[in-house]
């Protein structure tokens with residue numbers, strides 16, 4: 001979560017590119033109680049920049065859950081794995097929809 005001012009035009013660009021849906025869980029902005037937020041994919045504290053390629057539209061739950069993290073520990077393998085990156089990864093290679101829930105697919109082999 002960022003405290004950096006993000007210009008309105010850049011916010012609009014991110015919002016429209018994402019078609020008003022969270023880029024992590026795909027929930028539409030209109031289906032949530034709180035408006036979607038602009039997430040720094042690579043957090044500013046990790047030198048992530050405030051530019052379109054590093055910004056993603058995120059629902060508040062995904063944004064809070066992700067925080068400034070870049071990776072997490074896979075509970076099944078114990079390996080450190082990078083988090084889904086909306087600009088570099090393909091959503092359907094990482095998740096699938098099951099009704100209204102999204103389910104992670106088997107993790108790629110960790111490097």
Ligand SMILES: [Zn+2]
Nearest residue numbers: 022025059062
């Ligand atoms: Zn989400």
